[in-house]
Structure formats: structure tokens, C-alpha cells
Amino acid sequence: MKYLWETDVTPPHFSPLSGDTSTEVLIIGGGMAGILCAQSLHERGVDYLLLEAESIGGGITRGTTAVLTAQHDTLYSDLIKRFGTEKAKQYLKANLHAVDQFWSLSKKIPCNFEEKPSFMYTRADTQTLEQEAQTVQSLGFPAEFTKKVPLPFNVAGAVVYLGMAQFHPLKFLFGVATDLNICENSFVNGIKDGVAYTDRGNIRARKIIVATHFPFIDRRGLYFMKLYQMRSFVVALANAPDVDGTYVDTAEDGIYLRNYQDLLLVGGGDHRTGKKGGGFEAVRDFIRRYFPNTQEKYAWATQDCMSLDGVPYIGPYSPATPNLYVATGFNEWGMTSSMVSASILSDMITGQKNEYAAAFSPSRSMFRKQLFANLGVTLGDFSIPTAKRCSHLGCALKWNSAEHTWDCPCHGSRFDERGRLIDNPATRDTNV
Numbered sequence: 001m002k003y004l005w006e007t008d009v010t011p012p013h014f015s016p017l018s019g020d021t022s023t024e025v026l027i028i029g030g031g032m033a034g035i036l037c038a039q040s041l042h043e044r045g046v047d048y049l050l051l052e053a054e055s056i057g058g059g060i061t062r063g064t065t066a067v068l069t070a071q072h073d074t075l076y077s078d079l080i081k082r083f084g085t086e087k088a089k090q091y092l093k094a095n096l097h098a099v100d101q102f103w104s105l106s107k108k109i110p111c112n113f114e115e116k117p118s119f120m121y122t123r124a125d126t127q128t129l130e131q132e133a134q135t136v137q138s139l140g141f142p143a144e145f146t147k148k149v150p151l152p153f154n155v156a157g158a159v160v161y162l163g164m165a166q167f168h169p170l171k172f173l174f175g176v177a178t179d180l181n182i183c184e185n186s187f188v189n190g191i192k193d194g195v196a197y198t199d200r201g202n203i204r205a206r207k208i209i210v211a212t213h214f215p216f217i218d219r220r221g222l223y224f225m226k227l228y229q230m231r232s233f234v235v236a237l238a239n240a241p242d243v244d245g246t247y248v249d250t251a252e253d254g255i256y257l258r259n260y261q262d263l264l265l266v267g268g269g270d271h272r273t274g275k276k277g278g279g280f281e282a283v284r285d286f287i288r289r290y291f292p293n294t295q296e297k298y299a300w301a302t303q304d305c306m307s308l309d310g311v312p313y314i315g316p317y318s319p320a321t322p323n324l325y326v327a328t329g330f331n332e333w334g335m336t337s338s339m340v341s342a343s344i345l346s347d348m349i350t351g352q353k354n355e356y357a358a359a360f361s362p363s364r365s366m367f368r369k370q371l372f373a374n375l376g377v378t379l380g381d382f383s384i385p386t387a388k389r390c391s392h393l394g395c396a397l398k399w400n401s402a403e404h405t406w407d408c409p410c411h412g413s414r415f416d417e418r419g420r421l422i423d424n425p426a427t428r429d430t431n432v
Contacts, residue, residue, distance in 0.1 A: 001300040001403070003062045004236050004260065005170045011055060012174055017186040017200040023049040025349055026196055026203050028188050029211035030056035032064075032335060033327045035173055036342035037209055038180045044350055049203065050180060051196070053187040057173045059423075060213050063302025064334055065234060065258055065265055067246045068102050069118035069164040070095035070141070072333045074310030075128070077135045082309055087359040089139045091311065094356035096141065098339035099165060102172075109175035112168040112260070117245045121149055121158035129250065133159045150244050151257075153290045158247075166246055166258055169335065189427060191217060194323065207349050209325045210317060211341070214305050214412060214425040220318040224393060224425065226366060227313075227329055228374050229412025230304045233269040233280045235287060237294035240264030253278060255286050263297060272377070273303060274398045274409030301403060303412060303423055304332045308370045312337045313362035314344050325349070326362060378410045390415075392426040406432050 025041055027034050030052030041048045070092055079088035106113035122129055129145060136143035136159070147157045189197045191210075196203045210216070215223040241264065248256040255268040266287055271277020280299060287294065307313060307329030314337075317324040325348065327341035340356065347354035384396035388406060395410035405422060406415040413426035420429050 002298045003300045004263070004265070004298040005062050005066070005168060007298075009170045009174060011057065011170070012178055014052075014056070014182040014184040017051065017183040017198055017203070019201040020203070021049070021201065022204040023047055024205065025049075025207045025209065026051065026205035027209045027211060028196065029213065030182065030184070031059050031061040031211065031213065031338070032057075032169065032173055033330075033338035033341045034209070034211035035177050035180070036338050037211060037327070037345055038182070039176050040342040040346035041349065042180055044346060046350065048181060049205075050182045051186040051188055051198070051203070052182065052184045055184055056177055056182060057170050060303055060334065061169055061173060063234070063300055064169050065256065065267060066167050066169040066335060067118070067164075067258060068099045068166060068335055069161060069246060069333075070099060070336065071118045071120055071143075071159065071161045071164065072310075073248065073331060075132050075135075076139060077128075077132050078310070080135065083311075083359070085139070090356045090359035092136070092139050092141060094340045094343070094359065095333075095336045097343070097356075098336040099163075101339050101343075102167065102335070103165065105176065106167060106172065109172055111172035111175060113172075114166055116164060116166050116258070118161040118164035119149060119158040119245050119247045120250060121151070121155045121247055122250045123155050124251070126157035129157055129159050151247065152241055152243075164246065166260070168260070191324070207323045207325065209327065209345055211327045212424055213303075213328065214423075215317070215326055215328050216425045216427050217317070218393070218425070220321050220324070221326065221362060222366065223313070223326075223328065224411055225371060225374060226308055227411070228306050228370075228377070229273040230270050230306055230332075231273050231277070231279070231301055232267055232304060232332070233278075233283050233301050234265055234267040234299065235280070235283050235296055236260070236298035237264045237266060237287065237291060238262065238297050240291055240294045253282070255283070264291070264294070266291070272409060273412040273414070274400075274407040279402055303414075304334070305329050305412070306331050306370075308366060308368040309364075312340070312360055314341045314360035315348065315357060315362050317362070319363060381410050388432050389430065390426055391421075391428050391430040397430070397432065406430070
């Protein structure tokens with residue numbers, strides 16, 4: 001796979017951990033969420049240290065399409081039904097504030113930041129989206145329903161948010177990280193009693209933030225039941241039109257699009273990690289139908305951590321771990337969710353009230369349909385008689401012929417052909 005965002009950047013390099021140390025706040029994970037948490041604590045004058053297992057931005061962040069919007073796959077009409085008007089409003093305000101924070105930081109960091117309208121479109125019945133526009137307006141944001149959508153194929157209609165944005169995620173992340181206290185190539189094997197253990201030394205911290213995409217501590221928080229992971233596939237095209245916005249289809253098998261410079265990014269083919277689905281072929285089939293004269297320049301897959309109810313888990317890791325915090329379950333909206341995480345967790349750590357925290361609390365009810373779907377996949381996978389097992393909780397691994405990896409359908413851990421760990425929540429290699 002060839003990631004677009006890695007082609008025109010020079011990453012900063014940080015030394016690995018060297019021996020035992022201590023800090024007020026330890027942040028585990030050097031993706032967008034971890035880096036923004038570190039940046040926020042740095043600005044507040046808090047003593048902190050960030051540990052990254054390999055290189056910052058080298059995990060899920062490099063696979064994002066880097067859309068900055070408060071218009072997420074979870075419709076606000078659905079949020080009101082699940083949580084009530086007040087929490088839906090908190091969710092909206094938190095993500096709008098996140099877009100503004102990216103905008104402010106981008107003035108100091110060259111990152112190809114561009115204001116773009118955000119569209120959620122449908123190719124079927126428009127009634128749901130017409131209602132959605134009215135719902136968002138009632139929450140205080142001027143969303144609009146429109147049938148005039150600047151796409152080179154027919155759609156029935158869309159909800160548009162003006163004033164949203166897109167950017168280059170690694171240029172931004174590397175710019176933010178330059179002056180931060182970071183150790184790379186420092187893999188955390190475990191945490192116990194306020195101490196994080198690595199092969200390079202141990203770190204004692206009063207407070208710890210786990211920003212590792214999928215949390216790796218299983219005995220608290222039940223995240224192995226709350227979360228599952230989805231693969232998504234992106235192709236970048238040359239000789240393609242400028243669609244002048246960011247787009248996502250409401251359909252489960254829908255396509256999302258945005259431009260970057262002279263390229264068009266087309267994504268989709270989503271399926272649960274370890275299961276069969278559309279993959280690259282679904283995206284390329286769409287391209288053959290609607291963009292037949294383009295040339296493929298880059299293609300990559302990414303992985304999204306999905307919550308039970310469409311809302312991230314940001315806050316205390318569990319009721320039994322008051323000094324341990326988590327940022328996870330960003331669904332397909334990792335950029336604004338990362339900024340929301342930095343805001344909420346920095347306030348919690350410094351003893352300040354955060355007006356958005358209640359909407360993202362990890363302690364909210366688990367009783368959603370997706371919980372039983374997750375349990376069904378796990379139980380079914382455990383019954384498969386194979387020696388190829390995930391080192392996380394022992395689920396049967398599936399061979400991914402498109403990407404030449406061993407994938408876990410239960411929780412999304414991935415391994416290369418030789419069993420070396422690629423994606424967590426597993427924390428060690430496996431035998432394949």
C-alpha cells in the first residue's frame with residue numbers, strides 16, 4: 001500500500017525511552033489523539049511524556065482522509081433518540097469547536113488547510129436527510145438540505161454544512177509535535193498501579209491517557225465488548241474533477257470523496273476487519289463507472305474503531321481506575337474526535353469542568369444491538385478449529401488475501417504473514 005500523506009513530508013524523529021523515569025501525565029499513543037493531548041497539556045504547563053510504539057503518525061492517522069466536520073455518519077436525529085436533545089447538542093458543539101481549533105492551529109502550521117463545505121448525500125429517498133437538516137437547525141447550526149450537489153453523478157439530495165474543512169494530517173501532526181516531549185520506539189507492554197512497563201524502562205505517572213486507537217487493557221472498561229474495527233479503502237486519482245467539498249454517502253456501502261491538490265480521493269468498500277466485504281474492488285468498480293478516464297496514483301486501507309452507539313468513548317477508562325483515561329471509538333471521524341479528546345481529557349486532568357464531557361462518557365450504557373452482534377462474532381470465531389489464533393484473546397485469525405495479513409474478526413488485531421503485530425489491541429506477535 002502507498003499512503004498519499006507520507007509522500008511529501010519529512011517526519012521529526014524522537015529518541016526512544018532510556019531507563020526508568022516519572023512524569024505527572026503519561027500519554028500512550030502517538031497518533032492524532034495522543035499528539036493533541038500532549039499539545040494541550042504542554043500549553044497548560046503540565047508535566048507530561050508521550051510514548052509511541054514506533055513512529056508518530058505511523059499508525060491509523062496516516063490512513064485518514066483528513067476531513068474536518070461536525071457532520072458525522074451518526075445522524076443527529078438518531079443521537080436525539082438515543083441520548084436526548086441536550087447530549088446531541090453537546091456532541092454537535094464539541095465537534096464544531098474542534099473544527100475551529102484546527103483552524104486556529106493551522107494558521108501557525110502549514111498543512112494545506114482549506115475551508116470546504118461538508119455534504120452527506122443520498123441516492124435514494126430524501127425524507128431522512130430533509131428531516132436531518134431541520135433537526136440540526138433546531139440544535140443551533142444552519143445545516144441546509146439541497147438537491148444541488150456538485151458531483152459528477154446523480155444524487156437525490158444532501159445535507160450541507162458550510163464552514164467545514166480539510167487538511168494534510170501528517171504535515172499538521174508533525175508541525176504540532178516538533179517541541180513536544182515524545183519518546184518513539186517505546187512500546188508499552190502493560191500498566192499496573194500507575195506504572196507503565198516497556199522493554200526500555202518503566203514510567204511512573206500520576207495520570208495515564210491511553211490513546212492507542214483500540215485500548216489494550218482488557219481487565220477494565222470492557223472495551224473488547226464495546227468496540228469492533230472496520231477496514232475502509234481509499235484510492236487517489238489523477239486527471240479527476242474537483243468536487244469542491246467533502247462527501248459521504250448515507251448508504252452502508254456508500255462512497256466518500258474529497259480532493260487534495262490535483263488528486264481526487266475516493267473511498268469505501270467498508271467491512272468488519274477479518275470479514276469479507278467490498279474492499280478495493282468496490283471502490284475501483286465505482287471509479288470505472290463514474291471516473292473512467294482517471295489514473296490511480298495511490299491506494300491504501302485504513303482501520304476505524306467503532307463504538308456501540310456511534311459516539312466515541314472519551315474520559316475515565318473505567319469507574320475503578322480514577323487516574324487512567326481513554327480516547328477511543330472514534331468511528332470514521334478520527335480528526336475532530338481527536339481534538340475533542342484533547343479538550344475533554346486536558347480539562348479532566350487539570351481539574352476543570354468540560355461542557356462536552358457528559359456526551360462522551362465511557363460509562364454510558366452498553367445495551368445496544370451492536371453489543372450482541374459483537375458477542376456473536378466473538379463466540380462464533382472461538383468455535384473455529386484452527387491453530388492460527390490472535391495473541392489478544394485467542395480468536396481465530398482470517399487470512400486477508402488482498403493485503404496479505406492475518407486479521408482478527410473479533411477485535412481487529414492484525415498481523416503480517418509471519419505473525420508480527422501490525423494493529424492492536426494485541427500487544428505481541430502471534431504464531432501463524
